[in-house]
Amino acid sequence: MLANERMVRFEYQVQHGDTISVYPAAAGDEPLPADLRFVLDNHLGRLAAYLRMLGFDVIYHPDYDDQVLAEISAGEERILLTRDRRLLMRKIVRYGYCPRSLESHQQVLEVLRRYNLAEKIAPFRRCLRCNHLLELVRKDEVLDRLEPLTRLYYDEFHRCPACGQVYWKGSHYERMLVLIERMRRDQAR
Ligand SMILES: [Zn+2]
DSSP: OEETTEEOOTTOOOOTTOOEEOOOOOSSOSOOOSSOOEEEOTTOHHHHHHHHHTTOOEEEOTTOOHHHHHHHHHHHTOEEEOSOHHHHTSTTOOSEEOOSOSSHHHHHHHHHHHTTOGGGOOTTOBOTTTOOBOEEEOHHHHGGGSOHHHHHHOOOEEEOTTTOOEEEOOHHHHHHHHHHHHHHHHHHO
16 A cells, blocks of 8 residues: 555555555565565564574664664665564655564564565574574584584584674574474464
């Protein structure tokens, strides 16, 4: 739905003299960028981590203010996720969504459903800290950074070339797999 050529939601209060255009909600009920990448408001840190865990490209920084978020969304054609509806109403923000839930698991499901992302889930390929794609590294390259038990039990390691964070399939990995499987299942419903 557009009011004066700007995308608005159904809660929009129609003003005298507005030009309203309503389009059918088909498979894609809103304009979408070619690549589904995101920029998240700074109160959505957990959602940012989950989306990165699922392999999605997410810009998130606790210091970014509304103006910066809107400019990144517009300049890089990223979908802006925020619970601040006023921010979504800014003129330059073309792609955006306000998750209804306050709970991060539910927010992930909302985003997966809304953008039909189940098929695009590619876990554990992106740094949870900085969003960069991970690279496989040899164990001896990261040996000095590992705790004794990790050295003993694990042989496959990934590293973030940007921030240096090392990842391996430790105990948290199994928990994440369970979580991802649940999200996939819930998203398919
Ligand atoms: Zn990193």
